[in-house]
Amino acid sequence: MNAGQTHGEDEDLSDSELKRRAKAGVFVVSTRGLVILLLGFAGNVVVARLLDPHDFGLVAIGMSFVLFAGLVSDGGLGAGLIRRKEPPSADELGALSALQLGGTLAMTAIAAAVAVPLGRVGWVTAVMVASMPFVALQFPGRILLERALLYRRLVAVEMSQVLCFQGWAIGTVVAGFGVWGLATATVVRALTGAVVMAFVCPAGLVRPLPAFGLIKPLIGFGLRFQAVNATWLLRDQTLNLCIAAVGGVTQLGLWALAKRLMEMPYLILQSLWRVSFPTMSRLSADETHTRRLVQEAVDITSVGMGFVLTTLAGSAPGLVPGLFGTQWRDAAMVVPGACLGLAVGGAVSVATQGYLYAIGDVQAVLRASLLQAVTWFAVTLPLLAPLGVASVGLGWFASAVVEATVLGRATTRRLPVSLFRPLLAPVLIGVGSSALGWAVAARGGGTLWSGIAGGGCSAVLFAVGMTVANRRLVRQTYGFAAGSVRAALSRPRREGEQ
Known part of the structure; x- marks a missing residue:
């Protein structure tokens, strides 16, 4: 070069x-x-x-x-x-x-x-x-x-x-x-x-x-950006230590398994987070396009992730013991709170985090990350003794609400978008659908097959409920998913592009 x-x-x-x-x-x-x-x-x-x-x-x-x-x-x-x-x-x-x-x-x-x-x-x-x-x-x-x-x-x-x-x-x-x-x-x-x-x-x-x-002009932004990653890393390690100290190594083991179970929906969110930053950076100077993209991101993510998370939550009472053994049954108690946390925090962060990075407002993301970590500890640790490992899921949900609120306020001060109203229908329908699926999986004996039945029940109920509540949004989400597959399988438009 x-x-x-x-x-x-x-x-x-x-x-x-x-x-x-x-x-x-x-x-x-x-x-x-x-x-x-x-x-x-x-x-x-x-x-x-x-x-x-x-x-x-x-x-x-x-x-x-x-x-x-x-x-x-x-x-x-x-x-x-x-x-x-x-x-x-x-x-x-x-x-x-x-x-x-x-x-x-x-x-x-x-x-x-x-x-x-x-x-x-x-x-x-x-x-x-x-x-x-x-x-x-x-x-x-x-x-x-x-x-x-x-x-x-x-x-x-x-x-x-x-x-x-x-x-x-x-x-x-x-x-x-x-x-x-x-x-x-x-x-x-x-x-x-x-x-x-x-x-x-x-x-x-x-x-x-x-x-x-x-590269000296990049240091200020770079240090603040890396401080966010450091906060996440420190949060995870400290949470593990606190769970072991307060609840014992057994509770830590249950949380470790539940966290691995949540990696599947987390992978989808990670792909959206990763792509949103460079995409928003390309559009940040065009407010009209940026506003439309942020709104579409929260709309589509709330439905798409709602479907995945509802299915996972409904299947947990059978999926966990069926796959890993009955000794891990209590790990399923983390899943509902964790799924609810990802449903709220994931949808908002996908829509806002890349945008805030693109315009240089790393402070808002760092502030959200710090408050999220503090909230997670504040909710989890006092409840760990009476509720067991389920308190970690509740802490996840509470911290996600705090993070979404901070990110949402920082974004809506700059863009006229609606970030929380689109979450109402997917979250409410998801909670009801996963609760019914959970009951099916639990009453079926907590086996792998009952977990599959509970997850399937939750998925069908969520799909039907969202279609009744907002058919346009369901079509939009399906169109995005299908378009992603077509785009990935299509030939590059110019030689050397992909």
Whole structure:
């Protein structure tokens, strides 16, 4: 790349092409998440039969440090380049690459030095942290592809990483390398991502350029953006510790399983969150288009996610013990509150969070995240002793209402949109439908088949109820889902676009 050159993939997009790429991104990213989840589960089943819990604990410790290193090295600077109207120059990308590569190399050196007195756990962690420089090399390409909403290419990178990770991990563990197979698989995954990114991104691997003055204007936004991610990470870890301290390890185990069960609807929301930020960044200067997109986002998400969450909540009394065993039955008590929380908070955050990031109001998102975390703890911990793990679901719901309120107020001060009225029908119908489905699943004996019956009952009741209440919105939601599939399967309109 030449100095200062911008990138042809990052040209202004027509409204129709922007919508096509955004719709394709939703389907591609959500499908990618499901496939990765299934591959990860299958890989864990194989590896878990060959390793003991102590080995998994060592890897978990190492992964915690990898997450922290990624949080620090990113610094949110990439988000600043994604939201900006002007495409990043080669020099800016080189400066970003130099900063992140230098930071991750320093962390790798520190991890290696600390590993000497710590022994095996230290060396496993050091090997896993050594993957971060290869991750840093991918950041410029990720920024360019995110800006252009070219998610097929990003998914190609991510899927290649997962396949190589699982293949290396399973092969080395079977060969007798034990925990070192998992640790080195982390490095192989990052190296694979860097190599594939060099092929799928027109810019290739950007040469690091130590010119930090070029990215200095991005630091303020980047730090605030990363503070939001840090808040989420700290919230999750602290919540786990508090549940274990107040309710015991058994309650923590029930919550851990329930949280894994909620990953399926969360994957859909993650795809919407991920696509909404670059899409809103493209439209933030056009208030008419932005207002329409925000309104459509909350309308469609409330119905689409309402269907998924209602089905899950109605099936929980049979699905949980039927799949995992009767000893996990109490984990189902988390699901209703968690689903209700995602129904409210998810719909509003999908519609507003990307918009607020796009206009630079990170403070509102950070404020919402902090208040959400405080509310979750304030509701959950006092109720944990009398109600058990169900209190975590109630805390999730209460915190989601607080988060949605803060995000909604910050958005409606700028855009004339209705964020909460569209939630009324899906939430009320969803609560009634899931309650009836729950009764069917529970009275059926709490088996897998009764869970399927309860979930099916909830799904049918929700679909019928929403069709009666607002047929136009149901058609709009179905049209968006079908359009996402068509857009993902369609051929790119110009060579090299996806």
